[in-house]
Amino acid sequence: MKTKKQLRKKFLILRKKKYFDVPSEKFNQLINYIKRRYKVKKKIFIGLYYPSNYEINIFKVLKNLNKSNIKFLLPKIQKKNFLKFLEWDERDLLIVNKYGIPEPFKKQKSYLPDIVLVPLLAFDRNKNRLGYGKGFYDKYLNNLKRLNKKIEAIGIAFSFQKYKNIPISKLDFPLKNIFTEKGFLK
Numbered sequence: 001m002k003t004k005k006q007l008r009k010k011f012l013i014l015r016k017k018k019y020f021d022v023p024s025e026k027f028n029q030l031i032n033y034i035k036r037r038y039k040v041k042k043k044i045f046i047g048l049y050y051p052s053n054y055e056i057n058i059f060k061v062l063k064n065l066n067k068s069n070i071k072f073l074l075p076k077i078q079k080k081n082f083l084k085f086l087e088w089d090e091r092d093l094l095i096v097n098k099y100g101i102p103e104p105f106k107k108q109k110s111y112l113p114d115i116v117l118v119p120l121l122a123f124d125r126n127k128n129r130l131g132y133g134k135g136f137y138d139k140y141l142n143n144l145k146r147l148n149k150k151i152e153a154i155g156i157a158f159s160f161q162k163y164k165n166i167p168i169s170k171l172d173f174p175l176k177n178i179f180t181e182k183g184f185l186k
Helices: 004-018 024-037 058-064 136-146
Strands: 044-047 070-077 083-088 115-119 152-156 177-180
Touching (some): 058 115, 070 136, 083 136, 115 136
Parallel strands (some): 044 070
């Protein structure tokens, strides 16, 4: 079995080689799911990620969601690799963090997301996620779980990022589902 480090290297290269632009209509299933799942909430808080390093451009979800009852959030890295999700509008200026990823200014208001769309390098049929190795999302999501905050985490990936068995540890947060350009993982 390959180590997480070996798999990260493999899937970074693979994603760069096989990357393609996913058309907006491919996100309709995800958008419809969010609308149905959270239709009774007055305000829905959706944690996004800023697509970088050949990740799926999740911003295409923005175009087809009614923004009147939705607040989009982007992560900001805090001390000790913790995340905080801050309010974000596509017109807001962002600053580039030490990893080269744009994030909101600190003065934006923070919220706890209802749903987090999580980037990943690889996934398996059990909805295990291989991240970049710093534990940002795992720490954040596990902390919310400990606080009894019901949060839904959906991994976003290309279908070619599927791997037979991702090595996992007790610190890894289990995803509710995986969404690819082909729809939700069956």
